[in-house]
Amino acid sequence: MNATRSQLAAIVVAALLGHSRLAHCEEPSKTADQMFQEGRAALAEDDYESARSYFERSYKIDPALGSLLNLAVCEEKLGKLRAALAHLQEAMDKAEPDDRRRPLIAQRLARLDSRVPRLTIRPSRPLDSSVTLSLDAKLLGAAEIGTTLRLDPGTHVLDCAGSHGERCTIVFTLEEGQQSVQVPTLSAPAASALAAVAPAPPLLERVPAQPAPPPHGRTISAQRSFAYAAGGFGLASVAVGLIAGAAVIQQKNLVAAHCDERGCDEDAIAASQRGKTLSTVSTIATGMGVVVMGASLYVLITAPSAKDSATGLSLAGSF
Numbered sequence: 001m002n003a004t005r006s007q008l009a010a011i012v013v014a015a016l017l018g019h020s021r022l023a024h025c026e027e028p029s030k031t032a033d034q035m036f037q038e039g040r041a042a043l044a045e046d047d048y049e050s051a052r053s054y055f056e057r058s059y060k061i062d063p064a065l066g067s068l069l070n071l072a073v074c075e076e077k078l079g080k081l082r083a084a085l086a087h088l089q090e091a092m093d094k095a096e097p098d099d100r101r102r103p104l105i106a107q108r109l110a111r112l113d114s115r116v117p118r119l120t121i122r123p124s125r126p127l128d129s130s131v132t133l134s135l136d137a138k139l140l141g142a143a144e145i146g147t148t149l150r151l152d153p154g155t156h157v158l159d160c161a162g163s164h165g166e167r168c169t170i171v172f173t174l175e176e177g178q179q180s181v182q183v184p185t186l187s188a189p190a191a192s193a194l195a196a197v198a199p200a201p202p203l204l205e206r207v208p209a210q211p212a213p214p215p216h217g218r219t220i221s222a223q224r225s226f227a228y229a230a231g232g233f234g235l236a237s238v239a240v241g242l243i244a245g246a247a248v249i250q251q252k253n254l255v256a257a258h259c260d261e262r263g264c265d266e267d268a269i270a271a272s273q274r275g276k277t278l279s280t281v282s283t284i285a286t287g288m289g290v291v292v293m294g295a296s297l298y299v300l301i302t303a304p305s306a307k308d309s310a311t312g313l314s315l316a317g318s319f
Contacts, residue, residue: 032062039070048077065094069105081116081176082150088112117174119149121158124185130163133184158182165189234293241286244278251275 039054052074059067068091075084088109095102121133123145133140135149135158151174158170166186174180251274258267 032058032064032067035061036064036067036070039067039074043070043074048074052078063094065091065099065101068094069101076112079154080152081112082152085109085112085116085150115176116150117153117176118179119151119156119174120147120179120181121145121149122181122183123160124183131166131186132161134159158184160184160186162186230295231293231297234289234291234295237285237289238293239289241282241284241289244282244285247278248275248282251278 035054035058039051039058042048042051042054052071055067055071055074058064059071068087072084072087072091075081075087088105092102092105092109095105119135121135121140121144127133127145133145136156137159153174153176155171155173158168158172160166160168166188168184168186170182170184172180172182251272254267258264264272
């Protein structure tokens with residue numbers, strides 16, 4: 001690690017010296033030099049993203065070797081190893097044979113090249129011209145398939161598509177120095193995908209109206225109400241019968257009081273007539289009351305209770 005830092009520091013120092021020499025010999029524009037100085041300040045603060053942007057703009061204005069070397073340093077720090085490797089190779093090609101920075105560039109180039117991950121794409125079978133392959137959403141050319149590709153460390157996505165809907169997607173992760181071989185295999189579209197294009201059935205269908213079942217709870221309530229009403233009527237009838245029976249006894253006492261061995265007077269005769277009528281009323285009312293009360297009691301006994309009804313509904317719902 002210390003050796004790596006020393007090499008980076010040496011490259012940065014050499015790049016600064018080279019940039020200063022170009023500033024004196026070639027008199028680059030003030031704007032390029034200003035961008036370079038701002039990049040140096042950002043690099044000193046470990047703000048590699050800002051420094052990379054400054055060095056890149058400075059190099060576009062004035063393609064000095066010092067800007068290119070510093071740009072590669074920032075990209076390496078940001079994990080963009082492939083871009084850093086490309087810029088180091090460009091710097092190596094750009095440096096003069098007697099440039100004292102060439103040994104440092106070559107050494108750094110070899111170390112960085114060993115860290116860059118490699119990928120080889122080998123299809124499971126020969127692909128026809130209708131099949132497309134994309135790596136990280138970038139279309140691959142025919143020359144890139146089967147050859148070694150250099151990538152940055154991290155997660156990558158390999159997609160392939162055929163002319164008849166065949167697809168494949170491979171997600172993989174590369175680490176520094178790793179060599180990976182990916183074998184894409186086209187798969188036929190799933191049946192669910194084919195079904196998706198078929199006309200969908202109607203969401204709603206007309207269902208014939210069915211007669212609603214009778215409200216069971218109301219039937220029970222009506223039965224109980226009828227039973228209670230009938231019971232009340234029967235009880236009232238029995239009461240009338242008892243009252244009429246008591247009146248019959250009174251009329252008999254009145255007849256006995258107004259009759260002797262000589263016969264009965266008019267009051268006794270009238271009382272006798274009233275007694276016969278009351279006796280008939282008492283018999284009919286009492287008999288009808290007993291019958292109605294018996295019917296009421298039978299309805300109450302045979303009618304299902306609310307608890308039984310709830311239990312039956314619960315059982316039906318469970319099944």
